[in-house]
Amino acid sequence: xxxxxxxxxxxxxxxxxxxxxxxxxxxxxxxxxxxxxxxxxxxxxxxxxxxxxxxxxxxxxxxxxxxxxxxxxxxxxxxxxxxxxxxxxxxxxxxxxxxxxxxxxxxxxxxxxxxxxxxxxxxxxxxxxxxxxxxxxxxxxxxxxxxxxxxxxxxxxxxxxxxxxxxxxxxxxxxxxxxxxxxxxxxxxxxxxxxxxxxxxxxxxxxxxxxxxxxxxxxxxxxxxxxxxxxxxxxxxxxxxxxxxxxxxxxxxxxxxxxxxxxxxxxxxxxxxxxxxxxxxxxxxxxxxxxxxxxxxxxxxxxxxxxxxxxxxxxxxxxxxxxxxxxxxxxxxxxxxxxxxxxxxxxxxxxxxxxxxxxx
Amino acid sequence: xxxxxxxxxxxxxxxxxxxxxxxxxxxxxxxxxxxxxxxxxxxxxxxxxxxxxxxxxxxxxxxxxxxxxxxxxxxxxxxxxxxxxxxxxxxxxxxxxxxxxxxxxxxxxxxxxxxxxxxxxxxxxxxxxxxxxxxxxxxxxxxxxxxxxxxxxxxxxxxxxxxxxxxxxxxxxxxxxxxxxxxxxxxxxxxxxxxxxxxxxxxxxxxxxxxxxxxxxxxxxxxxxxxxxxxxxxxxxxxxxxxxxxxxxxxxxxxxxxxxxxxxxxxxxxxxxxxxxxxxxxxxxxxxxxxxxxxxxxxxxxxxxxxxxxxxxxxxxxxxxxxxxxxxxxxxxxxxxxxxxxxxxxxxxxxxxxxxxxxxxxxxxxxxxxxxxxxxxxxxxxxxxxxxxxxxxxxxxxxxxxxxxxxxxxxxxxxxxxxxxxxxxxxxxxxxxxxxxxxxxxxxxxxxxxxxxxxxxxxxxxxxxxxxxxxxxxxxxxxxxxxxxxxxxxxxxxxxxxxxxxxxxxxxxxxxxxxxxxxxxxxxxxxxxxxxxxxxxxxxxxxxxxxxxxxxxxxxxxxxxxxxxxxxxxxx
Numbered sequence: 001x002x003x004x005x006x007x008x009x010x011x012x013x014x015x016x017x018x019x020x021x022x023x024x025x026x027x028x029x030x031x032x033x034x035x036x037x038x039x040x041x042x043x044x045x046x047x048x049x050x051x052x053x054x055x056x057x058x059x060x061x062x063x064x065x066x067x068x069x070x071x072x073x074x075x076x077x078x079x080x081x082x083x084x085x086x087x088x089x090x091x092x093x094x095x096x097x098x099x100x101x102x103x104x105x106x107x108x109x110x111x112x113x114x115x116x117x118x119x120x121x122x123x124x125x126x127x128x129x130x131x132x133x134x135x136x137x138x139x140x141x142x143x144x145x146x147x148x149x150x151x152x153x154x155x156x157x158x159x160x161x162x163x164x165x166x167x168x169x170x171x172x173x174x175x176x177x178x179x180x181x182x183x184x185x186x187x188x189x190x191x192x193x194x195x196x197x198x199x200x201x202x203x204x205x206x207x208x209x210x211x212x213x214x215x216x217x218x219x220x221x222x223x224x225x226x227x228x229x230x231x232x233x234x235x236x237x238x239x240x241x242x243x244x245x246x247x248x249x250x251x252x253x254x255x256x257x258x259x260x261x262x263x264x265x266x267x268x269x270x271x272x273x274x275x276x277x278x279x280x281x282x283x284x285x286x287x288x289x290x291x292x293x294x295x296x297x298x299x300x301x302x303x304x305x306x307x308x309x310x311x312x313x314x315x316x317x318x319x320x321x322x323x324x325x326x327x328x329x330x331x332x333x334x335x336x337x338x339x340x341x342x343x344x345x346x347x348x349x350x351x352x353x354x355x356x357x358x359x360x
Numbered sequence: 361x362x363x364x365x366x367x368x369x370x371x372x373x374x375x376x377x378x379x380x381x382x383x384x385x386x387x388x389x390x391x392x393x394x395x396x397x398x399x400x401x402x403x404x405x406x407x408x409x410x411x412x413x414x415x416x417x418x419x420x421x422x423x424x425x426x427x428x429x430x431x432x433x434x435x436x437x438x439x440x441x442x443x444x445x446x447x448x449x450x451x452x453x454x455x456x457x458x459x460x461x462x463x464x465x466x467x468x469x470x471x472x473x474x475x476x477x478x479x480x481x482x483x484x485x486x487x488x489x490x491x492x493x494x495x496x497x498x499x500x501x502x503x504x505x506x507x508x509x510x511x512x513x514x515x516x517x518x519x520x521x522x523x524x525x526x527x528x529x530x531x532x533x534x535x536x537x538x539x540x541x542x543x544x545x546x547x548x549x550x551x552x553x554x555x556x557x558x559x560x561x562x563x564x565x566x567x568x569x570x571x572x573x574x575x576x577x578x579x580x581x582x583x584x585x586x587x588x589x590x591x592x593x594x595x596x597x598x599x600x601x602x603x604x605x606x607x608x609x610x611x612x613x614x615x616x617x618x619x620x621x622x623x624x625x626x627x628x629x630x631x632x633x634x635x636x637x638x639x640x641x642x643x644x645x646x647x648x649x650x651x652x653x654x655x656x657x658x659x660x661x662x663x664x665x666x667x668x669x670x671x672x673x674x675x676x677x678x679x680x681x682x683x684x685x686x687x688x689x690x691x692x693x694x695x696x697x698x699x700x701x702x703x704x705x706x707x708x709x710x711x712x713x714x715x716x717x718x719x720x721x722x723x724x725x726x727x728x729x730x731x732x733x734x735x736x737x738x739x740x741x742x743x744x745x746x747x748x749x750x751x752x753x754x755x756x757x758x759x760x761x762x763x764x765x766x767x768x769x770x771x772x773x774x775x776x777x778x779x780x781x782x783x784x785x786x787x788x789x790x791x792x793x794x795x796x797x798x799x800x801x802x803x804x805x806x807x808x809x810x811x812x813x814x815x816x817x818x819x820x821x822x823x824x825x826x827x828x829x830x831x832x833x834x835x836x837x838x839x840x841x842x843x844x845x846x847x848x849x850x851x852x853x854x855x856x857x858x859x860x861x862x863x864x865x866x867x868x869x870x871x872x873x874x875x876x877x878x879x880x881x882x883x884x885x886x887x888x889x890x891x892x893x894x895x896x897x898x899x900x901x902x903x904x905x906x907x908x909x910x911x912x913x914x915x916x917x918x919x920x921x922x923x924x925x926x927x928x929x930x931x932x
Contacts, residue, residue: 077830082831091846093845093846
């Protein structure tokens with residue numbers, strides 16, 4: 001099972017570079033999600049990997065074969081890949097079984113074996129017995145599973161998925177996320193998965209690559225991206241966060257106006273600008289009257305609740321800090337401990353204050 | 361899975377591979393069909409015995425009779441457009457927005473009017489409203505006991521009337537389709553604020569439909585400009601020419617191609633300008649874009665106006681369909697068409713004459729051969745071109761798309777002159793053979809064919825093909841196994857459109873034919889000289905039967921209405 005290596009990939013449409021010097025390595029058997037807002041170049045990258053377009057610069061390798069470069073492209077039918085499209089692209093004039101069996105002809109599977117493998121794969125996606133139906137007779141979720149079966153049955157070296165869940169409704173989407181992850185764990189195919197939904201990427205992938213304007217922002221395991229974002233964009237794109245622009249005023253602290261924060265760093269040069277990212281669920285909130293002494297290394301702050309939104313399992317607070325212009329977003333489990341207008345004390349642990357590069 | 365070794369192949373654009381020669385061949389065919397003849401036309405119009413000259417233009421534009429012909433054409437085109445609009449717009453509104461009874465029947469009858477060759481309608485109206493023997497005049501004389509006829513179809517008003525009743529379907533289609541896009545809630549918002557039915561129609565619906573209305577008017581004018589048959593039948597006996605009949609007269613022996621060429625260019629420019637205007641009105645999308653999300657449509661209740669409206673519509677359709685078809689059928693079976701159809705007058709001689717007489721029979725054979733050949737080649741070429749442009753397979757595919765619909769700018773007579781000039785000299789000596797007619801028909805029907813093929817290809821998502829390729833199928837295999845089956849019904853529709861267009865073609869055939877290469881429409885004109893109205897009626901009925909059979913085939917295979925497709929002029 002080979003991996004995919006993308007180096008310096010560039011693709012221009014007119015004057016605009018949809019993909020701009022992208023580097024990415026997918027290890028053998030890994031599922032990497034390409035995550036980013038629409039127009040960031042993730043689908044273009046996927047289609048370049050599939051061989052539908054030639055790059056303007058850079059290289060795409062599978063294992064040690066060069067598949068795409070500005071000098072030439074191996075056509076899609078010879079790349080030993082399979083793809084699941086956003087629209088599923090099931091052929092309406094063929095039955096489900098014919099759809100799934102299509103690729104087996106080119107995989108040189110003996111005719112006798114084909115129907116057996118088709119049936120087996122249909123059962124694996126829980127569509128056993130649906131072989132004689134036509135795509136038009138199936139629901140969206142069922143069509144999606146046929147598309148998955150059609151891609152997996154040919155045992156591709158690389159599997160490509162282009163936002164396969166966006167056309168499904170929310171509850172089905174959640175179910176299918178787990179389904180796709182389960183199939184990945186069962187078959188272990190090197191997979192590249194494009195999505196704009198960060199929750200989906202977190203559930204499905206081994207590593208996620210955040211892409212912006214055709215370039216790689218950060219790639220890493222979901223927990224790494226969430227807890228240690230390296231750029232402002234990643235911090236804001238993955239989960240919710242508070243971003244504070246401040247100036248370093250000591251090796252391990254920053255200041256903004258009269259607010260001082262101890263942060264998860266040391267060796268800062270006083271005077272340099274610093275951006276701090278604080279995840280709302282890491283902040284502790286209690287009514288001012290119940291304030292206790294905070295542990296060492298924490299930042300005890302005082303403020304007033306502007307708004308408390310009840311979300312069922314959590315409460316979302318907007319807290320205006322004293323001695324500052326900052327409004328902190330705090331997420332705590334229910335029950336709500338304060339209402340709008342109540343004075344509160346918030347405690348921000350130092351290692352919840354992640355430093356980001358100031359220039360972005 | 362696939363072969364173990366695969367080498368990198370140069371490909372600046374995706375898809376430029378082994379199939380390239382096929383695409384390039386299609387492109388070359390287009391160049392031959394259009395650029396070559398038009399180039400010759402332009403050249404001939406300015407070439408004289410001593411080099412380039414503007415003398416021909418001077419003669420043509422300075423000659424009083426020719427100026428009169430130009431003016432007559434302007435009058436004809438403008439007024440036919442106005443009348444077509446006056447008929448088509450209300451009918452479109454009634455059909456698309458109200459609870460008019462019998463809408464489906466009316467729509468089918470309008471479709472019948474759409475596919476009726478206008479020159480056949482003109483013949484039928486000669487039999488109905490000719491001052492001497494016309495059926496309606498006879499009835500009138502019988503009723504009033506007088507000598508004077510009620511109607512004289514051999515006049516400018518008569519010509520305008522006949523042209524309008526066969527061009528109003530273009531207006532109807534354009535407006536009905538647009539009205540179909542406007543959601544009721546836009547109008548309901550006005551109604552809630554207190555506007556009455558007519559006010560809503562006037563202040564809300566009308567402005568939104570205006571681009572389509574103007575565009576429909578332009579389309580009708582364009583059709584009227586290019587007609588030859590109706591002016592030849594109705595204007596010449598009345599003693600006036602239009603541009604098309606004048607061009608035809610330039611080709612009566614000896615042919616004066618340079619004059620015809622010089623006369624063509626203004627006509628071409630006028631058509632091009634009008635089409636440009638129409639395109640601007642419709643914007644890039646090719647239909648009038650309207651606001652709103654296009655949701656549910658609530659029909660307007662006509663109340664006591666239902667039956668008067670229905671009677672109005674049926675009156676129009678009587679003029680376009682019932683009366684002409686009736687008189688044609690009568691003449692086909694009558695010994696003397698002007699006499700009542702008594703058992704003594706009934707005969708099948710006209711039929712045996714037409715199908716056994718050499719000249720007519722060979723014309724029927726020629727027409728069918730050319731129809732089938734042009735439809736097959738045309739549908740194939742159009743589909744190939746539509747595929748190439750939709751999938752962006754070669755550099756300059758936009759030019760290809762433009763060239764494919766460019767012939768809509770060229771009126772039939774002008775095309776014929778251009779082809780005459782290009783192909784009556786070496787190396788392509790095609791004049792006098794059926795091939796020159798084939799080229800003329802292929803070129804003339806390409807816009808309609810391409811529009812339909814383009815719509816077909818747009819309906820096939822590229823991902824359906826990409827899915828096949830990533831699983832291992834090459835481009836040509838994907839075409840064969842995935843694209844072709846999905847495009848099949850669209851390709852058949854294209855075939856049918858081209859076939860119908862070819863069998864009724866007149867304005868180019870009348871210039872390019874020779875005694876051995878006549879088609880039905882030309883023979884009908886011959887028979888007119890001989891006064892053989894019975895045979896004309898038989899040929900006319902035959903033509904209509906073939907047309908309706910093709911339409912029925914198309915509807916049976918595709919399950920949809922011909923009127924759902926866009927007419928050739930609107931693709932711009």
